[in-house]
Amino acid sequence: MRFLLVALFAFVPAILADAPTGADTIQQMIKEGNDKLQKALDDMRKQLGVSENPSGEELVKLMKEKNDKMGEEIKKWRAKVEEQIKNNPDASAALKNIKDKLKEAQDKLKKENPDIAKNAEKLGESIKSTWDSITQEVEKSYKDFSKKGGKQEDIENVFKNIVDAGVKAANELKDGVDKAINKKP
Numbered sequence: 001m002r003f004l005l006v007a008l009f010a011f012v013p014a015i016l017a018d019a020p021t022g023a024d025t026i027q028q029m030i031k032e033g034n035d036k037l038q039k040a041l042d043d044m045r046k047q048l049g050v051s052e053n054p055s056g057e058e059l060v061k062l063m064k065e066k067n068d069k070m071g072e073e074i075k076k077w078r079a080k081v082e083e084q085i086k087n088n089p090d091a092s093a094a095l096k097n098i099k100d101k102l103k104e105a106q107d108k109l110k111k112e113n114p115d116i117a118k119n120a121e122k123l124g125e126s127i128k129s130t131w132d133s134i135t136q137e138v139e140k141s142y143k144d145f146s147k148k149g150g151k152q153e154d155i156e157n158v159f160k161n162i163v164d165a166g167v168k169a170a171n172e173l174k175d176g177v178d179k180a181i182n183k184k185p
Contacts, residue, residue: 034174056167
């Protein structure tokens with residue numbers, strides 16, 4: 001539905017720029033605008049790989065596929081970066097150098113200010129514990145969200161119903177436009 005609105009607003013100026021003049025101008029303009037909008041929507045559907053009249057279920061499936069594909073691409077990219085760092089002696093050396101500098105600073109802090117060092121260690125442990133708790137909770141929530149019968153299914157059903165209702169409304173609007181075009185004054 002959202003892409004219909006975007007397409008409509010994107011093509012209205014082009015439609016109006018080519019508006020004919022004369023007695024039949026409104027009907028002609030509506031027909032030409034409808035044709036241009038239909039062509040733009042057909043092109044968009046072809047690019048997305050959806051049928052001519054996609055259902056909400058089809059769009060949910062497409063979104064899942066695109067999301068899964070993006071997740072796989074991110075995993076591949078991450079593995080590639082890790083491999084590059086591992087296989088690149090300069091990158092490995094730079095990473096080791098950073099770790100060594102941090103270790104030196106930590107040792108110096110422990111030696112010169114043991115109380116501050118202890119507090120910093122406690123803070124670090126607290127941050128790590130908090131981070132671990134957050135990541136565990138996110139993983140748990142995602143598993144609950146993704147499981148069969150979970151919230152993801154509910155959201156998909158709501159989205160499917162919205163899309164189906166939008167398609168129905170768009171078809172009713174199209175029928176109304178077709179009637180207006182074919183109606184003779």
